[in-house]
Amino acid sequence: MDAAITPMMQKHYPVLLKEIISIISPQYGGTFIDCTFGQGGYTKKILEFDNTKVIALDRDPESKKVALKLTEKFENRFKFKNIKFSQLKNLKLKNENIKGIIFDLGYSYTQIKDPDKGLSFDTVGKLNMQLGLNSFSAEDVINKLDQKELEKIFRYFADEKEGKYIAKNIVKERIKKKIDTQTLVKIIDISKRRKNFRVNNSTKTFQALRMFVNNEISELIYGLINATKILKKDGVLAVVTFHSLEDKIVKYFLKSLSENKSISRYTPVTQQCENLFKLTKKKPISPSYKELNENPSSRSAKLRFAIKKSDFFDFETDIEDQFKKLIEIENFGKKL
Numbered sequence: 001m002d003a004a005i006t007p008m009m010q011k012h013y014p015v016l017l018k019e020i021i022s023i024i025s026p027q028y029g030g031t032f033i034d035c036t037f038g039q040g041g042y043t044k045k046i047l048e049f050d051n052t053k054v055i056a057l058d059r060d061p062e063s064k065k066v067a068l069k070l071t072e073k074f075e076n077r078f079k080f081k082n083i084k085f086s087q088l089k090n091l092k093l094k095n096e097n098i099k100g101i102i103f104d105l106g107y108s109y110t111q112i113k114d115p116d117k118g119l120s121f122d123t124v125g126k127l128n129m130q131l132g133l134n135s136f137s138a139e140d141v142i143n144k145l146d147q148k149e150l151e152k153i154f155r156y157f158a159d160e161k162e163g164k165y166i167a168k169n170i171v172k173e174r175i176k177k178k179i180d181t182q183t184l185v186k187i188i189d190i191s192k193r194r195k196n197f198r199v200n201n202s203t204k205t206f207q208a209l210r211m212f213v214n215n216e217i218s219e220l221i222y223g224l225i226n227a228t229k230i231l232k233k234d235g236v237l238a239v240v241t242f243h244s245l246e247d248k249i250v251k252y253f254l255k256s257l258s259e260n261k262s263i264s265r266y267t268p269v270t271q272q273c274e275n276l277f278k279l280t281k282k283k284p285i286s287p288s289y290k291e292l293n294e295n296p297s298s299r300s301a302k303l304r305f306a307i308k309k310s311d312f313f314d315f316e317t318d319i320e321d322q323f324k325k326l327i328e329i330e331n332f333g334k335k336l
Helices: 017-024 041-046 063-073 085-090 109-113 138-144 147-158 163-174 181-191 203-213 216-230 244-259 289-294 296-300 324-335
Strands: 030-034 052-057 078-081 098-104 236-241 302-308
Touching: 017 041, 017 098, 017 236, 017 302, 030 041, 041 052, 052 063, 052 085, 063 078, 085 216, 098 216, 138 147, 138 163, 138 203, 147 163, 147 203, 147 324, 163 181, 163 203, 203 216, 203 324, 216 236, 216 244, 216 324, 236 244, 244 302, 289 296
Parallel strands: 030 052, 030 098, 052 078, 098 236
Antiparallel strands: 236 302
């Protein structure tokens, strides 16, 4: 994933902000859920409209610092929860008119550059990659999982075609000593037979590890399911992705619930509609040339959104079966 800020300016840059605001229409009021609060870019913009409320979530405890300032300024219109977005169903929303739910799946520049998080291959020291509320680190993954498991993580989560050789050399090296970030980078460089001088050799392996450590596949799948359940009729579900695997999951989920009959078969026939979502755009929205010039890190961002057609919450989706293999690979982490 790419950082969602301008590297040169080293400040937070909410990707596709103008497009998001246009889609969710906060000028008409309502409650919005910002599932990836971060530095608060989307939330701050929404709160500029007087009749809005925002419930913000973030698994990263560092986000509490930004949230505290907004809580003081918008005491009755802003709430923050330090939880994963897969836990959306645990929110008490009985009296809330949820008009929009936003996911921005990118990492912020502050997260990437935080040496304690160890997300970047430029970091010196311990492998970590935990965004918050984790049960294991990248160090645990690299030093404890077997060769076949590591190979599958690299191949399925980042399409690393040389994952077999990287996994083999990791297992060889860790017999001598515990592997840290820079040791892993060296192992990857040695293992890569086909060099790509435009992209760092470690990019795909580090992407795969970040996704695995943070359970990003199941988090996204259950986040989408639970967001759809609590969204009200005519509410908007909007998701910004930064790599092809995320986009594939989001695309499948939105498309399947807009093209196939998705209301539960147990709902009375007289109350059923053909599908749950309406897609006004089948293709994703990409950043404008202006945004790309201001923030090159947004180049891989894709925005997909859908409008909920009814207030039914007991819908059916086969997304778990569709991505069952990836969830099974994530389950390797249960032994750590």
